[in-house]
Amino acid sequence: MAVYTDVDPDDLAALVARYDIGTLLSCKGIAEGVENSNFLLETTGGRFILTLYEKRVSEGDLPFFVDLLAHLSEKHCPVPAMIRDRGGDAIQRISGRAACIIQFLSGISLTHPSPAQCASAGAALGAMHRAVADFGGTRANSMGREHWREVASATGNLDVVIPGLQAVVDAELDLLDREWPSDLPKHVIHADLFPDNVLMLGDRVTGLIDFYFAATDFRAYDVAVTHASWTFSDDGRNCNLARAGALMRGYAEEICLTDMEVAALPLLARGAALRFLLTRAHDWVHTPADALVTRKDPAPFLARLRRYQAEDAAELFVGI
Ligand SMILES: Nc1ncnc2c1ncn2[C@@H]1O[C@H](COP(=O)(O)OP(=O)(O)O)[C@@H](O)[C@H]1O
Numbered sequence: 001m002a003v004y005t006d007v008d009p010d011d012l013a014a015l016v017a018r019y020d021i022g023t024l025l026s027c028k029g030i031a032e033g034v035e036n037s038n039f040l041l042e043t044t045g046g047r048f049i050l051t052l053y054e055k056r057v058s059e060g061d062l063p064f065f066v067d068l069l070a071h072l073s074e075k076h077c078p079v080p081a082m083i084r085d086r087g088g089d090a091i092q093r094i095s096g097r098a099a100c101i102i103q104f105l106s107g108i109s110l111t112h113p114s115p116a117q118c119a120s121a122g123a124a125l126g127a128m129h130r131a132v133a134d135f136g137g138t139r140a141n142s143m144g145r146e147h148w149r150e151v152a153s154a155t156g157n158l159d160v161v162i163p164g165l166q167a168v169v170d171a172e173l174d175l176l177d178r179e180w181p182s183d184l185p186k187h188v189i190h191a192d193l194f195p196d197n198v199l200m201l202g203d204r205v206t207g208l209i210d211f212y213f214a215a216t217d218f219r220a221y222d223v224a225v226t227h228a229s230w231t232f233s234d235d236g237r238n239c240n241l242a243r244a245g246a247l248m249r250g251y252a253e254e255i256c257l258t259d260m261e262v263a264a265l266p267l268l269a270r271g272a273a274l275r276f277l278l279t280r281a282h283d284w285v286h287t288p289a290d291a292l293v294t295r296k297d298p299a300p301f302l303a304r305l306r307r308y309q310a311e312d313a314a315e316l317f318v319g320i
């Protein structure tokens, strides 16, 4: 359960009173998520999400996220609004944390998506990429390739997490430093579009959430992150080609990647697998013992990395 910071009921009632969203009826910690503290609020006006921003979200970046979600919403992407209080402010403070009250979206996050659902997710990602084309904001990717060594160092000895991991990571970081592309199309990307950040009803996407890693980076890297998180078995050893093909086909309905982007996908996916392997390994070691959170296992992302390292990895990105 991701609640790192508790909320005092009187402070919460005072916060809700700043908004035109009715009066507070209940507040429950949300089980999913690992990054921020999230609560489901019920008021006489309906349901809302209260997010308190934790370790990896800087308060200074919040106006960027507010603007990005407003832009995507205007372009009819199914993203939640960050609600403004009567004074026009979306960003608040409670329990010593920056916080926002966010529109609640209906839908379910899937754990085992079907190919049809992967196609919808790919199309939603592509539609989001089209929608950001004229978004003026930019944000450096604080979880981008240049930062992966820092995450690895901050973890300590990676062999404590998985025996032999340190050598694998050191070699991969060296290779990615040498071979990472420099001139692919870039704009603001989601950068963490895992199934738990997509709400669906049946095969329809009803919500894209959790934009707190959104940053300016290669759009094909966003495809690689989505591929890595939607198309593998739970243990990360097997890529399901029906899911992968459908995801790529769905994306292609909206965006035609260039030949250079397509050629770069296996390498970008190695980067994506490494990025989540590293942050999961870091959190495996450093999550506070008293936090109400279920740590995520790094091992399935090591398995994905190995699959993307294979010579035939390009075959995993063929749309069907
Ligand atoms: N706007 C929303 N509408 C409905 N549910 C949401 C919304 N935002 C978050 N949630 C729920 O809260 C969970 C955690 O949110 P998320 O933003 O992924 O947290 P974290 O940033 O900590 O990973 C989600 O998996 C989802 O169940």
Ligand SMILES: N[C@@H](CCOP(=O)(O)O)C(=O)O
Residues within 6 Å of the ligand: 032, 033, 034, 035, 192, 194, 196, 197, 210, 276, 279, 280, 296
């Ligand atoms: N998606 C990442 C970690 C971030 O978690 P989220 O709950 O914010 O998506 C992972 O699975 O490692």
